Amino acid sequence: LAKTTQPISMDSYEGQEVNITCSHNNIATNDYITWYQQFPSQGPRFIIQGYKTKVTNEVASLFIPADRKSSTLSLPRVSLSDTAVYYCLVGDLRHGSGNTGKLIFGQGTTLQVKP
């Protein structure tokens, strides 16, 4: 699984857009980019996943450049409740072909949203 690098922590204020960038220089052709969010005393929660270009859902957007060596999670107009740890994961998460789908987490980015 490709190694990822992301900032340890970020601060923001309510109402701002937050962009968290993740580097994954060794991403493989079959790898997807997945982001999870974890609140204190809870398990991680899937946010978004993409392979290339841009993906948007009701929670976030994921921007992936053509070389796929990095990706940016964008959270629009954050609120205090978005304070959490955000994990970037890269890998072929599909079941089958010898894949177990296990997730390999790094340290994540702790986002602190201030009033």
Add this chain to the structure above:
Amino acid sequence: GAGVSQTPSNKVTEKGKYVELRCDPISGHTALYWYRQSLGQGPEFLIYFQGTGAADDSGLPNDRFFAVRPEGSVSTLKIQRTERGDSAVYLCASSPMAGANNEQFFGPGTRLTVL
């Protein structure tokens, strides 16, 4: 619908004791994962079940750790002769094992403290 549940939510035990941690996955999910999370770190993979069988136990730290899933639903993580270093939050996740994204649904975890 009901999510992944884990019991107990907290477990305090003494060094050398045996503990069992239970996971109830989402109904119908065939894939089940156990992870362990130490303070300030991301979750660390322990073991993966596909149905009743442990398809990947490469993350179990040593032979004191064992997990079962006899009927392909509920799983129990068993730790023998607990050590202080086993103290962590133990997370369980399940997945329907369909589609490419393998979104995993996590439970709230069991916080294990070994005194």
